[in-house]
Amino acid sequence: MTKNNSKGRSTMPRRLGTGFTLALAMSVTACQEANNQFLQVTDPDIILPSEATTPQAAVAIANGAIATFRSVTGADESTWLFGGLLADEWSTSSTFIQNDETDQRQIQEFNSSITGMLRRLYRVRTRSDQAITALVALRPDARALIAEMYLARGFAEMQLASDFCNGTPIGNGNALPPEDGVPKSNQELFAIAAASLDSGLTFANGTDAQSVLMNRSLRVARARVALARGDFAGAGTLVAGVPTAFAYQHTFSANAGTNTIWGQGLSSRRYSVGDSVEGNARTILVRNAIPFASARDNRLPVVTPTSGSVNGQDGLTYTRTTTMWGQFSAVDVANGVDARLIEAEAALKAGNVTSWLAIHNALRAAPPKLGEIQPAAMTALVDPGTEASRVSLHFREKAFWTFSRGQRLGDMRRLIRQYGRTVDNTFPQGVHYKGGNYGGDVNLPVVTDERNNPNFKGCTDRLP
Template structure:
């Protein structure tokens, strides 16, 4: 009994000591784990972190990221606008792409819905960043100007691409939230003009970023002036803007790729547009610029003659361009845009000499376009008539600005400002995937917006 109790006490003593040592060891391990795992995650931004200057910069960076999705960093209206126009043809399996190319867009088109939301988001996030910069970093004037550029650009693109009756709140930060009232495209262009005019008041420094913002905002504001028919203001705004300047959106493997490359050359969901369609190239598309078959040095295109380069649909011989690579930066705005505005103003002022000189200066020394450095081109000759000059101008502009979100707006302006008709501007005839081209000349505001009690559908689908 005695020996047993002694043995028992000894056994208990050894066990208690082991447990205590184990507890100490576990505590030390836990403390080590806490040190290793308790680091700050730089990717997580909590609401309180935004209430300071670097938080304002974080909001601005987020805005620029969203801004990128409405240009070359997403399947944006840059691409769908070009599909509805004549820059691209569908080689996709998606009915949303096919019906857009056929100019018969349904109100349930989910792709258009996503593009519309990204335009709204860019505008809202710019508003948020502007308020934060005002409060926490008021000396960041060039950054403030860039936020107004993002806001004005989104408003301009909405008006360029969508129907009359766009629902848009005057203040997307209102509390409680506003249901946007419907506005005509002219009213949305006026919103863009106001945003860009305010941005110019902040882009008045002499540092490189301020100068870049000043030039960028002036060119975008001039595009808005053209859309509103104010040619004199447009010409004044771009005076002195150098041809070699550009404001770009960049890409990386850790953020996003260039979607113009991704949807075109890589996935082959989009085929470069042409005036003849079908694998046998025997279906004539009236009014379409022959982007693929023109063999223009500004837009080199591979035209397959067999199924070796099938589109995503597995059937269409997809016409591809090497203009962009996966990480090729995309010009959101550049000096060529300024020259195109000057040329159109000269055209409107009945000055064919100046009009031709602007175009031929560019053709003689073409700037680089994406991955392409075009060779010099022969000079244009005067077509001799106003109608011929208008045709020449918009064709030249179409090659200089290919798939950068301008073609659809220009085609609408040809009807609105130059007296053309839909039947003489937009693609007509038999569509190579069946049926005939429809009558759409813009993108509709889609069905989900019907949740807004102020939205009653597009006011009209006129250009």
């Protein structure tokens, strides 16, 4: 029997103590080995691309790519929102300087919100490429899913070209080691996007419902790229026959996450629907801005408070909100309205005013549902009579049909590049309601973190 002395120490013979020490050492070694085993255990929820050896694993990688794709549309604070903030769709009612400086068109290169948005766009490309490689090797019959991966990749490339400055780097995150991106002009990025979307179309040639959905989605995205590259006739041809009722959507749920356009706008009130007059007293004129809030347009219902009862996140701004989206509302990544608007612009460019006006009035006569809103029929438009006024009317109509779906900033840049407008008569101008004046930014900068890339020395230029 082991006895304890008055100090609580064991009086067991020493030879037994030596055996205990050895046992203790063996126990420590066993624990270390067990810990190593725990640390090395495979997480069944994570599938590395290099470990994709089954058809099921390839599909899982593709599903992960789709989740990342959702993050650059409505599942996260994306350039759909920040592009609209830099343009005229939204105004800031946030406490965050990142939002304020974007709305003021004076964006700093180290803007942390844009850093996250840029990373997610890059990740869509990387993860789509990983999924394409896995699917082609292990599920070559999943042609519609492969097409969707090309859609995700091409869409991200199109959004980069539409929203960011010239000189945006595009690398290869799947190379070993990863290859640093080489800066590309916006037009070079649009060409890259066109190639991705064209590749997708070669897979989206089946007659099943998913293949048809992907074919239409790719054609709409590809036509948007064609517009950006100045191929108006080609854009119109691409979307011919796409039904107006068609929509490719990203969806949301309690498990998959909520609609961030709703979350940032209506729920958190960090974004206020943009208008041509600002300030709580509604006395600060914003030149060039479409009066999204005060237009009382059927496509965009807006609640505009006249007191501080609905203050923004900043506690000061009387926030203008819209019920266009709910917590779990799906967002249209591409739809038939996009197709009709592309056809209308192609007709306008070709000088076919009758067709251009007819397309717009057909949409106004039977408006499709927009988010949670089913607009009532609207009065027919009349020809304003001049080319310049027709262009203005076309892009105004498009702005309401596509509100906060990631198109407005790119369209404003196109108005300058392709239609002879100037920055001064296109982007918001004048006194900003949070102080100072609007700056000169017309796109988002590639952020400071990218300067770790030895090929990147900053935006080539900040031109439209």
